[in-house]
Ligand SMILES: NC(=O)C1=CN([C@@H]2O[C@H](COP(=O)(O)OP(=O)(O)OC[C@H]3O[C@@H](n4cnc5c(N)ncnc54)[C@H](OP(=O)(O)O)[C@@H]3O)[C@@H](O)[C@H]2O)C=CC1
């Protein structure tokens with residue numbers, strides 16, 4: 001079992017100095033909250049590098065000025081002119097200017113730069129190369145980018161030394177915390193909680209005409225577009241099922257999902273004696289982010305606790321797998337292994353983009369991903385087993401993306 005608590009040196013990489021952090025995806029939801037966490041705990045953390053896609057150069061340079069990060073990476077080459085102009089305009093004259101790398105390889109290069117922790121907050125399977133680069137460089141990886149594990153599971157697990165991968169995802173952070181209290185043999189099952197998304201309680205027929213705006217109205221979390229849409233389809237919970245199986249080395253038949261609409265209990269571990277440990281806190285990613293950055297130490301005041309002076313009403317209900325078949329599909333993909341999870345995820349990413357572009361309906365996302373997964377499982381590719389390298393994963397993803405577009409066309 002990859003249990004971060006067991007392996008990480010509690011004194012940190014060099015006691016007495018802040019942990020150096022490279023933050024990938026700094027301008028996104030996870031990225032901006034990470035900057036906040038680090039600003040509030042500057043005695044513990046120091047940002048040395050920032051990477052972003054390039055859609056918001058103003059924010060990236062503002063973050064670099066505020067944090068003092070001198071290594072920047074921008075994956076979209078076309079953002080160069082605006083980034084340079086922002087530096088020219090906003091960079092303090094009395095400070096050395098940052099080094100900025102551009103292009104598709106810039107983020108992975110930064111992930112391998114000298115640091116203690118790389119927090120990967122890039123959205124989507126495009127984050128895989130950076131995760132592998134950070135692991136290869138020996139850094140601790142605080143992993144928000146769950147798609148790294150989904151797409152490149154066998155490669156990531158082979159590259160990660162015990163304790164090198166620390167989950168940021170709220171459910172997996174909850175599980176890692178609860179697992180501190182037991183041995184692998186004592187674990188009966190993992191129970192992931194799901195908010196149920198904005199369409200909880202609707203039948204399949206009632207999902208046919210939902211709009212992108214409705215899908216982006218998450219009931220409890222403010223997150224990026226891809227993960228928020230994945231929460232609405234429950235694909236997010238399917239991906240998290242695979243993430244849990246890989247991170248904690250627990251069989252798929254011992255991982256369950258339960259709907260908990262208020263997202264206060266972030267997940268639970270059931271032990272063999274009938275005991276269940278749950279981690280509870282109001283929905284606020286600053287808690288799991290701070291814990292991952294300083295794992296296994298807790299950062300005081302990272303987030304507010306539950307207010308126990310107020311009445312609490314925690315509700316749990318089963319998942320409606322007919323209206324929301326994504327978890328079952330992910331279970332199939334995870335059990336099949338190899339590139340099947342990468343295929344399922346890539347098809348989903350492509351169809352989510354199509355949904356937001358008005359090219360398909362909400363139900364077409366999971367229906368299309370199901371079709372593409374089945375095509376893969378029925379093809380000769382599935383027999384090939386585990387990917388040998390990232391190129392194999394990317395080849396499978398291209399295959400899946402091309403076929404998902406065909407499912408829309410048909
Ligand atoms: N948001 C949340 O609360 C949670 C998120 N996660 C996971 O964390 C990850 C990030 O999610 P979220 O923050 O919501 O997503 P966002 O869409 O809000 O942010 C994504 C970030 O990645 C940047 N980016 C895109 N491409 C690249 C690239 N090639 N190199 C470097 N940076 C890049 C984006 O920059 P730009 O905008 O310029 O393209 C942006 O800064 C996802 O894997 C998600 O599943 C997990 C749990 C909770």
Ligand SMILES: CC(=O)[C@@H](O)[C@H](O)COP(=O)(O)O
Pocket residue numbers: 169170171193194195196197221227230231232236237285
């Ligand atoms: C905050 C976080 O970890 C998200 O992955 C969250 O869990 C999404 O909510 P859902 O439970 O609706 O998928």
Ligand SMILES: [Mn+2]
Pocket residue numbers: 169170171240
């Ligand atoms: Mn989550």
